[in-house]
Amino acid sequence: MRGDGMITAGIDVGSTTTKAVLLGKDGIYSYSVQATGIDIPEATEQVLGESLAQANLSFEDIAGIVSTGYGRISIPFSSQTITEITCNAAGVHHLFPNATLVVDIGGQDSKAIKMDKKGRVRQFAMNDKCAAGTGKFLEVAAQTLRVDVEELGKTSLESKNKITISNTCTVFAQSEIVSLIARKTEKEDIAAALHESIGSRIYGLINSVYPEPKAEIVLTGGVARNIAIVKLLERMTGRMVMVPENPQIVTALGAAILARKVN
Amino acid sequence: MEKILDKFKEFCMQPYDRAVEWKDAEPNRKVIGCIPMYFPEEILHAAGVLPVTLYGSDEPITMGEHHLMNNACHQVRSTFDSLLKGKYDFLDGVAALHVCDQVRFFLEVWQLDHPFPFFHEMWRPYRLDNTNRPFLTSELKRLISHLESFTGTEITIEAIRNSIGIYNESRYMMRKLNDIRRERPGIISASDMVCTVTSSMLIPREEHNQLLRELLSRIDNVLTPEDQRFKMVIIGHLCDAPDEGLLNLIENEGLSLIDDDFITGGRYYAVDVNPDGDPIESFADYYMNMIPCTTYHYVDCWRGDSDKYSPYADYTIDMLKKGQAAGIVILRAMYCDPFDMEFVLLRERLKEENIPFLALFIEKGSGSMEAVRTRVQAFVETL
Structure with missing residues (x-):
């Protein structure tokens, strides 16, 4: 296990793409982007699974998950839902x-x-x-x-x-x-x-x-x-x-930042 | 209490059923449709006529679109659609106060294309001060004599005073219900409050008063859990009743609506008409003392010492302070030009005073509720 319980995830389910960001104490561990499609739970599981695999982590390592974006309410494993407006601002503030x-x-x-x-x-x-x-x-x-x-x-x-x-x-x-x-x-x-x-x-x-x-x-x-x-x-x-270097994941990053406060 | 609120809701869902029933119960009864806002219903009531307010409908507009420009507001297009669909066939006439040019022009189309036995447009000066008072009183007299010739019966001063008393009681009870809502947030939902007021304009007022009396006698026994939501006032110059789903969405997302200035709310019951003295003068006073409205100007607006003076902003900020609300939700009806102009001044004032506000553009039957939900949630997150 990495990050001594400080790892959080942000999942942004947009109308076109779904993004996941895993955030640790020392910054972004990994992220993943894919088309949202019609099965939102499947898309979120995939982006989160891929991010976890990239960072060599397991689901249990995540201390909190905030979901955002239009599909935010359909994610069963998130700790809280926050609008993409607040998450985006949090992500931008972190970077700039x-x-x-x-x-x-x-x-x-x-x-x-x-x-x-x-x-x-x-x-x-x-x-x-x-x-x-x-x-x-x-x-x-x-x-x-x-x-x-x-x-x-x-x-x-x-x-x-x-x-x-x-x-x-x-x-x-x-x-x-x-x-x-x-x-x-x-x-x-x-x-x-x-x-x-x-x-x-x-x-x-x-x-x-x-x-x-x-x-x-x-x-x-x-x-x-x-x-x-x-x-x-x-x-x-x-x-x-x-x-930003990766503009597409800023809102998901903001969600992961806000997930620190949730927990 | 729930049963009475359900009844009010039923009246709103079938807006003209009771009026048709009332008309059919006895021969020679007449029903006149009033275009919102501010028509002196008491005078129609004193003439023995049942006034019903015409709010259009929530149905998709399938006929009205071809007769009016599509930048007319929903209320106007939907009302015309209802007319063309035969929903107003039971009416003996239509009456309106000139509140904006859209209403004026659509009524002219109405009168030309679908004339009714009684058609009356009452003119109210835009600039409300004593220099215009003689014109306003002459308009009130013209309405009375027009109604007398239509019904064939004299409208006595006693009859008008009696009607004023009935409508004052109605307004008093609505104000009392709103006071209770402000003091005990959550006791009545915003959509129920709107249905309570809207239904009063659809059925005989005496019947509505009876139901309101019962409701108020029971409300003290209603328990309300502590309301954790942010207290908000909601304003907007809608001529029709705001969408029930929209109000419920706002309240379900963490905002408790404790006061409003809707014409199907606070704006309707704010001011009474003096039951004593000369009724014509009493109605003139009523219009002069009306709460600030974007469809007319007070003499104060013309005082010239500040271009940005907005009595409407003062009024809404007072409402917020009175209810100790955390902010204001503003419903902006699409294509409502009087409110669009006022909104500029209002927004400046709210920013100056650091009052959080959420402005939502709305149009019935259009736009996505999920998009509204995101805006409301984001607003709550900023509080």
Whole structure:
């Protein structure tokens, strides 16, 4: 056994991926990410099992588990459920102790969180009723453009002509892409317009939490790996954007941190 | 007590059954539908008419969408949908106070497309001060004479005073019930409180008063476990009753709603009408002394020494202090422009005063309850 009872786990069941982080006294021991699918208990068992195997630990070594994300209530072995907003803030505060502004862009959810210097949530805003401005938007667009979603950001950076795509609805944007393809618009230009669209959505979300004027943005969630989004947000907001080494597991990390307090 | 609350809930679930039954019981009885908010029901009551408030429905809007712009609020679209589906066929007329432009325009479409024997739109000045009082009293007189010619019966001063007394008793009992809720959180759920007030606007008021009297006589014997939840006030300028599931969700996630300013709540029973003196003047006073509302302006709002002055913010903060609540939940009805404008001032004040608040955009029949749950839980975690 390692960690003398201080090992905690955070499990973040998102709409697209499920993440587990094992945290010990001296930092992250291991983590695992996989598609959520339709069987949430199975997905969580798998990510947790994989993390335990990587760290050479067993379930009994874990002192506490906090689950978070949309599927948080369906995890039978967690000690407590805490929303992804609080967990995300805790994770970001751990990595960037001076951060006061977080933008998390997940599969079907994007949120802006304003926090104090102690990592406590002061205000938050989430996308309402619609997946425009989320990872799903990029996923649908990438499928339509026949581009790997991981490559969509890089593709957009090669754009030479500026065009505009509606930012109001993912499904309508998809039909717009089809019309643009039919008109032989370059896919790089379409990709750039899509990023502009998602960027303006996120910019609106940031403004709705009234961030401190010079606060830097910590960008988390799977979409934070998209370099075009990072550049775009820096340009639109005039703020520096910082991305953690592994942005997708920040919320699960926050859950593991909060699990220390639970026990 | 539970049985009476269940009864109130039944009235809300079948909102017009009792009105239809009442109308059919005797010949020549008339029922008039009132569009929320603030229509002087007492005057209809004094004319021997049963006023019922029209709240639309929770059903999907399948017909109303084609007649109105889809950026009209849900209450307006849903009410029009109910009209087109024949749910208001039992009505003899429709009456409304001009509270916002959406209500005004949809009523004009209503009157043109589906005229009713009695149609009355009462105009209330936006700016409530004494310079407009003569206009307000003339509007009250116009309503009375219109009703007299519709029913063929004179509305006497005694009849109006009697009706005012019945409605004042109703408001008094609702205020008392709310006082008990504030003092003993958890004794009545927010959704039951809303059903209690909403049902009063759907059935003969004397019957509702009788049920409320019984409820209040039994409430002292009801035991409530210590409420561990955070005390909250809930506000929002909804013209219809807030969704029962939404209120239950908020209360089940660790917040105890102890006061509100809904039109199906505090806003409805806050102010009485003076039962003595000239009834016209009493109603004018009633409108002048109404609690702050985003659909009209007080003279104080025009005093010019501060652009940010919001009597509504004062009112809600007082409500919070009175109930020693930890914060405010704000329900923002989608496409309600009067409240959207007020919300800006309100939010600034709440931030200045460091009052925790959660603002939720809501629209009946749309949006995900799970997304709301996450917001409510996250808010609770910040407290």
